[in-house]
Amino acid sequence: MNTSPISTPVINSVAVIGNYLPRKCGIATFTADIVKSLTKHNEEPECKTIAINDRPGGYDYPEEVCFEINENDPQDYRTAAEYININQFDMVSLQHEFGIYGGDHGQFILELLEDLTMPVVTTLHTVLVEPTREQAWVMNRLIELSDRLVVMSDTAVNILHTIYDIPREDITLIPHGIPDVPFVDPCYYKEKFDLIDRKVLLTFGLLSQNKGIEYVIKALPDVVEKVPDLTYIVLGATHPNILEAEGEQYRNKLKKLVRKLDLEDHVKFENRFVPFDELCEYLSAADLYITPYTKEEQITSGTLAYALGTGKAVISTPYWYAKEMLSDGRGQLVPFEDAPAITDAMLELFEDDAQRHQMRKKAYDDNREARWEEVANQYIASFKEVRLEHRQNPQPSFPAPATANSIDDIELPPLAFDHLLSLTDDTGILQHARYTIANRDHGYCTDDNARALIMAMQALHTPGVNRIDKPRLNTLAARYLSFLLHAYNPDNGRFRNFMSYSRQWLESSGSEDSHGRALWALGETIKFSKNDSYTSLASSLFMKAVKAADSFEGVRPISFALVGMDAYLETFAGDSNVQNIGSDLAERLLNEFRENQEKNWPWLESTISYSNGKVPDALITWGQRLDNPEMVRTGLRALEWLLNQQTEDGHISIIGNEGWFVKDKHKARFDQQALELHALIEACITAYNASNKEDWLERATQCFNWFLGHNDLHMPLYDSTGGCRDGLESTKVNQNQGAESTLAWLLSLLTMYRVTKESKEDSEVGSMEKSLISKR
Structure with missing residues (x-):
């Protein structure tokens, strides 16, 4: 007998757990974007956020944040689970990265998940190939407590399947969302940033040691000889955790390198966390985008997704996400920590306008399905599939x-x-x-x-x-x-x-x-x-x-x-x-x-x-x-x-x-x-x-x-x-x-x-x- 329900499940409410703006981090931005997109979905589910605080007092959150968790307080996680259960959300959408939750390797989040009474769909922003034993335990327990895993690349799907033994049908690939902006000529926005008649190279995101920006700076002297109107914009504040631990050590190191190479007229640091609209304007003004990260083990990158979605020609080192996203002519890869290779790639694209334009057009066209509106549709579809699975199994x-099966043995509750x-x-x-x-x-x-x-x-x-x-x-x-x-x-x-x-x-x-x-x-x-x-x-x-009963039909x-x-x-x-x-x-x-x-x-x-x-x-x-x-x-x-x-x-x-x-x-x-x-x-x-x-x-x-x-x-x-x-x-x-x-x-x-x-x-x-x- 087929026991599948007839009706399609309806998602009326979603609790999203993760960091949230105005906290300055990539997951906070992602969580805010997904909440905004889900709320605008044609089914209009009520979408509320459970925000993770990394400092006393938290942040001045917008109204969609309904509950706050102090990341290092295990009781907060248990109380949050009770709050979510009491409010009877249909679904929990968890944004996961090891570093944003308290406890050893973020294990406090497990206490929250263990107490929930509704399905959990977990978006993995990090997937480790060689986890420590403790990290593997946390990851495996997280997988057990999740009804569905969402990742943003085929590489992540393969890692989960081969290393963590997760059936492919339990993993959903949903691309990182991108803004829905028109495909425009970079010159349109350059005037706003006083960059008329300049070639613009852009990197954006929170600054930290593994970003590899020093290799781009080292590559610039040979580039500016042939492209003297080049400006390299490093857009983004230093990561808050790095700032607290090291101050502006990395940024100062980069500035010192700029002075040493006499590049003050060609490198511009914008030390701030820019709002979404301004970020899109900076992206639109760029001729070329570069992500020179120094480590291969990066399973996703919101900055790269945004660059491709706004139609940028991209140069990148071959970290996992970049290798996948820049294939088939959507960008150009260079070896890790290789300044001469970066020089050659930039000169090739700056000197060949047709190639650069073709690359940016292909990047834009191939990423239309990753617009936040489409991503929200895919998340809603995934939520419904999980609800359907719960009904069936x-x-x-x-x-x-x-319980007693015999009428003689049963103990009845008091009346x-x-x-x-x-x-x-x-x-x-x-x-x-x-x-x-x-x-x-x-x-x-x-x-x-x-x-x-x-x-x-x-x-x-x-x-x-x-x-x-x-x-x-x-x-x-x-x-x-x-x-x-x-x-x-x-x-x-x-x-x-x-x-x-x-x-x-x-x-x-x-x-x-x-x-x-x-x-x-x-x-x-x-x-x-x-x-x-x-x-x-x-x-x-x-x-x-x-008398009326005689005429009943039902x-x-x-x-x-x-x-x-x-x-x-x-x-x-x-x-x-x-x-x-x-x-x-x-x-x-x-x-x-x-x-x-x-x-x-x-x-x-x-x-x-x-x-x-x-x-x-x-x-x-x-x-x-x-x-x-x-x-x-x-x-x-x-x-x-x-x-x-x-x-x-x-x-x-x-x-x-x-x-x-x-x-x-x-x-x-x-x-x-x-x-x-x-x-x-x-x-x-x-x-x-x-x-x-x-x-x-x-x-x-x-x-x-x-x-x-x-x-x-x-x-x-x-x-x-x-x-x-x-x-x-x-x-x-x-x-x-x-x-x-x-x-x-x-x-x-x-x-x-x-x-x-x-x-x-x-x-x-x-x-x-x-x-x-x-x-x-």
Whole structure:
């Protein structure tokens, strides 16, 4: 069976971790660029930054920086993980280089990643070929904690594959982004920098010893003899870490060399970190760009990417990234630390305008796909692929919890109604919550108040409910019943569903689902209530509303109504009108199965969606009431098949609401909703009562264990206050605790309390009978 979800994942929010402007470093610039690009993407995900500080007090960050980490404080990393989890970002994009995170070789970042509940896509700005043992350990752990690795060159892909044994399919090549600027003649911008009639050679970036600029300066005397109008601009401040450790030692050394070679009129140092717009202007003004780095082991270079993207003819030493980017005529390579070779390359390009122009045009054209807009598209696509993989193959964050498979061995959590009380006001139960706090924006609905009434009535008559809770439950039952009374619209005989927080009905007639659930709740009230007022009101309302059920078209509202009618008939068995309506509806369900089920699809629809367990529950219930073996068999077969389709590796994996389960096509795995578990648990108990087979009790226990953490992510959903989280997503639990999930949990727990008591009583009776027989 194909378990791929139908719907394409949506990326609503991304947390980007890395250095950030105005901190002066290449990764800070990259992070700012990627955040800006993602925010401008046509899907407009919310994109926030977790910035790493290398000094007390941090920096004057822009508003997109939402959290700061002091790089040497391990607690900050753990707190940041908690912050990211609480804000429920869809994705984390980590910018990684060993030197920007605290701990030995940056290992503090691992503590953050280990605590995250969402996927991580890591962009590697450095890939070491010969790491130390400690560096290799950090790198391998980083790889384990990342769902996808992004690199910016084929060389990096090959290194990861051959040295770190990473499958190529787990690595995504996304080029370093470049600005989207027009291809212009350098003369256009030279006037701004007082460089009219000058040939301009440019190097930019943070200054440090391994930049090799001294070799360019040594190459210049022979060049200026033939190109006397040459100006070499060294653009960029000294790297902050170098400045702190050595001061301007390297820059002063370069200046001394310029004076020694009498090049003061040809070399210009711009000792500052220039803003993006000005950088683009400098690049546009350059005739030739040079990166004379002295080490081969450089896997990417933002400065080189920007130079190529703005259409510059480039000379470079053959470090890894340059060898790849300057191939196929996009630039010219010279040996490391070889001033004469640099001289020859510069003279060749300055003296041959056609060759230089052809090179810069090819560099510009070949890098159009690396514009930041395109890079953002590729990152979003990668994020979606990772989300899709998580839906298909979820990776639990924790070991599977210990759970009992037998109804006799299970230890049930205590019954608690605190969260239910926090969701309920004097009108009824509110639909939604933000975390555990009631969200008034969405108001109320009949669906939830009907469920709440069922829960309250069942709780009042369930063993194990604290005597102290019963008066509160009685008050709540009256409130929910009052809501249904007000929801009924006598003008059309239908229940309204949605009510605003200001107590305004938003419709004159609600859905069939809400009407069916209201009938179900009224039937349960009539069945369980010992209060004559409740019974009288519920009966009166039930008789008015039940007529509409005869015209229902949906199989789920029919099923809800049938369960309610059965509960009603347990009290008023002689009501032939309700008996006839129920018989007709049950026969309609059976006919749907007859007409639509197939050998490998014993279901009455082509798409399995929500509250599926309630359909066989209703069919089995009415099959017993009508003494119709076919109806019971059909319901039992459908329920068994439904459970089998949602069982993997011994635990329940519910059909997700992002695509459902389409016949011959797909089963969506997420998001999984608590409502379905409650429907299955009750259906299993109905199946047990109909067949007396213990297997059904084990299946009910298996379904119940989903709440306790025996699920795809090994994460519990229930809360000790009686609340339940809103669903299981592909990487995390939805932390909101709304009415639907909370009531599904409470109803499931109440059912298990009743069943375990009955099972215990049956076991005790059986033991007594065996004892009497043995005595005889």
